[in-house]
Amino acid sequence: MTRWGMAIDLDRCTGCEACVVACAAENNIQTVGEEQAREGRAMHWLRIERYYEGDFPNVRTRFMPVLCQQCGAAPCEPVCPVYATYHNPEGLNAMVYSRCIGTRFCANNCPYTVRVFNWFDAEFPAPLDSQLNPDVSVRPGGVMEKCTFCVQRIVAGKDEAAQEEREVADGEVKTACQQSCPTKAIAFGDLEDPDSEVSRWAESPRAFSLLGDLDTRPGVVYLSGSEWREPAG
Amino acid sequence: MTTESQRSAAVLDRELLGRLDRRRPGLLVGALASGALALVFFSCWGYQIANGIGVTGLNRPVFWGFYIINFVFWIGISHAGTLISAILRVTNAEWRRPVTRSAEAITLFALAIGGLFPLIHLGRVAIFYYMIPYPNSRMLWPNFRSPLVWDIAAITTYIIGSALYLFLPLIPDAAVMRDRAAAGLKKRFYAVLALGWRGTAQQWHSLEWGIRILAVAIIPVAVSVHTIVSWDFAMTRTPGWKSTIFGPYFVVGAIFSGIAVLMIALALLRRGLGLGRFLTDRVFNNLGLLFVTMSLVWGYFTFAEHLTVWYSGDLSEKLVHHVLLHGDFALPFWTMVVVNLVIPVAVLSFPRGRRPLPTALVGCGVLVGMWLERFLIVVPSLSTPRLAYSIGDYMPSWVELGIMIGAVGVFACLYFTFTRLLPIVSVWEMREGWRHGARGEGEATSGAAPTSATAAAPVPGGGAA
Numbered sequence: 140m141t142r143w144g145m146a147i148d149l150d151r152c153t154g155c156e157a158c159v160v161a162c163a164a165e166n167n168i169q170t171v172g173e174e175q176a177r178e179g180r181a182m183h184w185l186r187i188e189r190y191y192e193g194d195f196p197n198v199r200t201r202f203m204p205v206l207c208q209q210c211g212a213a214p215c216e217p218v219c220p221v222y223a224t225y226h227n228p229e230g231l232n233a234m235v236y237s238r239c240i241g242t243r244f245c246a247n248n249c250p251y252t253v254r255v256f257n258w259f260d261a262e263f264p265a266p267l268d269s270q271l272n273p274d275v276s277v278r279p280g281g282v283m284e285k286c287t288f289c290v291q292r293i294v295a296g297k298d299e300a301a302q303e304e305r306e307v308a309d310g311e312v313k314t315a316c317q318q319s320c321p322t323k324a325i326a327f328g329d330l331e332d333p334d335s336e337v338s339r340w341a342e343s344p345r346a347f348s349l350l351g352d353l354d355t356r357p358g359v360v361y362l363s364g365s366e367w368r369e370p371a372g
Numbered sequence: 373m374t375t376e377s378q379r380s381a382a383v384l385d386r387e388l389l390g391r392l393d394r395r396r397p398g399l400l401v402g403a404l405a406s407g408a409l410a411l412v413f414f415s416c417w418g419y420q421i422a423n424g425i426g427v428t429g430l431n432r433p434v435f436w437g438f439y440i441i442n443f444v445f446w447i448g449i450s451h452a453g454t455l456i457s458a459i460l461r462v463t464n465a466e467w468r469r470p471v472t473r474s475a476e477a478i479t480l481f482a483l484a485i486g487g488l489f490p491l492i493h494l495g496r497v498a499i500f501y502y503m504i505p506y507p508n509s510r511m512l513w514p515n516f517r518s519p520l521v522w523d524i525a526a527i528t529t530y531i532i533g534s535a536l537y538l539f540l541p542l543i544p545d546a547a548v549m550r551d552r553a554a555a556g557l558k559k560r561f562y563a564v565l566a567l568g569w570r571g572t573a574q575q576w577h578s579l580e581w582g583i584r585i586l587a588v589a590i591i592p593v594a595v596s597v598h599t600i601v602s603w604d605f606a607m608t609r610t611p612g613w614k615s616t617i618f619g620p621y622f623v624v625g626a627i628f629s630g631i632a633v634l635m636i637a638l639a640l641l642r643r644g645l646g647l648g649r650f651l652t653d654r655v656f657n658n659l660g661l662l663f664v665t666m667s668l669v670w671g672y673f674t675f676a677e678h679l680t681v682w683y684s685g686d687l688s689e690k691l692v693h694h695v696l697l698h699g700d701f702a703l704p705f706w707t708m709v710v711v712n713l714v715i716p717v718a719v720l721s722f723p724r725g726r727r728p729l730p731t732a733l734v735g736c737g738v739l740v741g742m743w744l745e746r747f748l749i750v751v752p753s754l755s756t757p758r759l760a761y762s763i764g765d766y767m768p769s770w771v772e773l774g775i776m777i778g779a780v781g782v783f784a785c786l787y788f789t790f791t792r793l794l795p796i797v798s799v800w801e802m803r804e805g806w807r808h809g810a811r812g813e814g815e816a817t818s819g820a821a822p823t824s825a826t827a828a829a830p831v832p833g834g835g836a837a
Contacts, residue, residue: 179431179764188761205759214609220520221502222512238512240502241425241495242520243435247754248608252433252762256495258426280424281495350758353609 141307142230142358143288144330145314146340147204149363151324154187154202158316158325162206165289165315167275169261182255184286185316203361204316204325207232207253207286208349211356215245215254223283230330230358231288241281250350254285288327288358289314309335330358383649384802388795389552398644403788409781416774417492425495427771434754434766439493440604441746442776445629446486447527447601448622448742452630453479454534455594456662461587467658469805470650473798474641475634476538481786482633483531485779490523492775519603526593526600533593537586540579543569544800561793598626605749612681612692612753621673628666628712629742632735635659637787639732641796650797653727660726663734667716674709688758701752704744712741 162168162185169182185206192199213232215224223239224232246254260280263271271277274291278284289312296312309328317325328335337360340346345362420427430437453475460468491497503514503524514521547569550562569575602622605613615621638659642651681693696705716734719725725734755764768776790796 175426178429179433180426181432186761188759190761205761217515217517218519218608220514220518220524222515238502239496240499242490242493243430243495244518244520244604244608246432246435247610250609250758252757252759255432256435258430259424279496280426283495 140228140331142330143209143293144230144328144337144341144358144360145206145209145288145317146326146337146346146360146362148324148326148340148345149201149203149361150345150365151322152187152202152204153322154189154200155321156187157319157321158204159183159185159187161315161319162286164270165272165275166287167261167263167271167277168284169257169278170267171258175258180256180258182257182284184253184255184284186253201365205251205253205349206316206359207288208251208355209286209288209358211358212354214248214250214355218244218248220244229293231290232285233290234284234287236276236278236282236284239282241283243283245283250353250355254283257282257284384799384806388650388797388799388802389548399788399792402784406781406784406788409778410785411778411781412774413778413782416771416778420492420771420775421497427769429767429769429772431764431766433757433762433764434751436493436750436754437766438768438772438776439489441743441750442779443486443489443493444601444622444746444749445743446482446489446779447598448626448629448746449633450479450482450486450530450534450630451594451598451623451626452482452634453477454530454537454590455479455627456630456634458537458587458590458594461583462591465658466805466808467655469801470647470652470797471634471638471655471659472801473538473541474637474796476534476541477787477790477796478630478633478637479534480531480538481783481790483527483534484786485783487527487531489779490520519600519607522600523604526597530593530597533586533590537583537590539565540582540586541798541801542794543567543579544571545795545798547571548799549794565794595623598623605753610753611686611688611756611758612696613749615677615681617673617677617680621677624666624669624673625742625745628663628670629739631659631663631666632738632742635663635731635735636739639728639735641791642728645791645796647797650802651728656728656731657723657726660720660731663731663738664716664720667713667720667738671709671713674713688756692753692756695752695756696748701748705748708741708744708748710741711737712745 163170163183166184168184171180171182175181185204188203188205190201190203192201209230209232211230213224213226216226216232219225220242221238221240223235224245225235227233241256243256246252246256257278257280261277263277272291274295292314293312296307300307300311307329309332312327314325314327317327326337326340328337330338330341332338340362341360343362345364346360347363348357349359349361351357428437428439453472457468457472457475460472491500494500502512503521505514543566546562546565550559550566553559553562599619599622602618606615606618608614635656638651638655641647678693678697681689684690695701715737719730719734725731751766755766757763
């Protein structure tokens with residue numbers, strides 16, 4: 140059985156945000172505009188968190204790409220009254236957009252605050268409509284959404300492998316953020332396969348889970364040589 | 373003694389039933405004002421449905437705001453009636469008689485409004501029924517693990533239960549109204565409500581048993597409703613919400629705010645409708661004592677909740693605790709403590725403070741305080757999430773304010789209509805109480821067979837059914 144997972148090497152991340160742009164283009168994410176973004180309604184499925192350490196001039200910036208952690212024990216799932224978010228057999232927290240009634244309970248219960256909500260209907264004025272990805276549905280207003288691990292690419296990869304009567308090879312399915320990362324800081328694949336790149340990264344002594352003490356069993360592993368888990372001081 | 377009883381019957385008829393036939397200019401003004409506010413409510417909601425939930429001030433991370441605060445607030449107010457009236461009935465407190473119906477009406481109307489707020493809150497209200505377990509060809513069920521589904525079950529049960537509980541003791545009075553009304557639409561309306569009541573001994577017996585059973589059954593329902601409302605918060609992992617104390621804390625807060633509304637409503641009814649003969653100083657004194665007790669219990673829970681959080685040293689919990697007590701939310705927090713604890717205890721501890729005007733004023737303060745309490749539960753927790761990068765802010769939009777203020781108008785509309793159509797003080801229960809009083813207080817409080825005594829009364833029912 141597959142358990143899709145991701146590993147992100149923070150020591151390689153330069154904070155360039157190419158992944159954020161790639162994600163928006165791949166997944167038809169609504170661009171809300173300046174005014175709405177100022178109100179805290181930007182819809183990025185993936186964000187680069189910036190933390191500054193030290194006093195000027197000895198300042199150090201740390202970058203941390205945060206996306207849906209695809210938790211094994213996801214707090215968002217049990218609270219949804221209509222099963223619009225549920226756990227699929229391959230370890231993904233799947234969203235059923237047509238089922239979502241917009242209670243926003245899931246987003247409240249997400250310790251990583253990675254869920255985003257369509258406050259209004261999406262608008263893609265021409266020529267933006269011609270760059271929409273035909274493999275991904277455009278979500279209506281009043282619906283929750285979040286990172287899917289590019290599930291459309293996973294499905295396409297599995298279809299292709301099935302036609303050629305073989306298993307999906309490691310590295311065959313690439314997420315948009317992984318593909319666009321200039322420093323190759325992201326690995327994606329099957330965590331159940333001990334030989335996959337993502338599993339090898341996850342075995343690293345530098346590996347840790349974000350907010351690991353909550354025991355949400357994330358499918359995203361971070362790698363860092365510095366002391367991320369130490370409280371600031 | 374017979375003349376005494378006849379005289380009291382005449383007084384009851386004149387003051388409680390005759391009142392319904394008179395028109396007062398003040399009522400018209402009140403009806404127009406509340407009607408206008410109700411219009412604001414529905415226009416704002418319509419505007420939101422047409423334009424999308426984005427017309428609110430909600431954002432990431434504050435996904436819940438005024439609608440959820442008002443939902444908890446109104447459901448809390450609904451505990452005024454049914455719970456208090458049921459407890460007073462079960463313990464056979466004689467002074468309950470003039471209070472119960474006005475309290476039960478508050479429950480039903482507050483619930484109807486409180487139940488609307490989760491729907492107003494939805495991103496896609498048109499498909500709210502996905503939360504209801506209805507048969508469908510795709511065999512899809514709601515998620516019974518979600519506290520929101522428990523909410524629906526609890527609130528639906530409570531609405532049905534409190535509607536029945538208001539309706540049952542209303543039947544004999546509706547029969548009197550039917551018999552008094554001239555033939556026409558009005559008579560038919562009361563005839564439907566009276567369910568063919570004739571005042572036979574058998575009917576009185578059934579009615580009394582029905583009320584007894586409902587009074588006992590409704591208490592656990594009321595407690596469960598607000599416990600489940602609290603679990604909307606307490607079942608999550610959000611800092612400031614995950615707390616075992618929330619169930620009883622919410623129930624106590626609900627009863628507290630419920631009594632506050634009851635005190636205001638009774639003072640208004642006493643003054644506006646001239647019901648001083650029924651809503652006596654004793655009623656206000658007793659309710660005032662109950663009121664100050666709830667204030668102290670509420671203060672105890674608040675203290676216990678914040679002490680444990682502060683002592684635990686959990687980082688994300690302490691952050692929420694900090695913004696509450698010393699940070700951005702310190703002003704509303706300490707205002708809440710003053711109006712919910714300091715003022716009620718200072719005023720209501722003394723007999724002179726337990727008179728209609730001071731109790732109603734304290735009640736207004738407590739309403740503000742309990743609204744602030746719900747605000748302080750919802751917003752600070754959400755705006756201080758675990759990952760500091762997402763810390764946010766929330767300011768309600770005019771749509772949210774319009775719906776919040778308009779809801780008061782909808783409530784007033786319903787309540788005014790009710791007091792115009794039916795006696796707001798239960799006539800037959802007052803009569804029963806006075807009859808017991810004439811025979812001596814001891815007999816009345818022992819609850820000895822009021823059935824036969826009331827059944828013999830000539831007025832309720834009559835043969836005209």
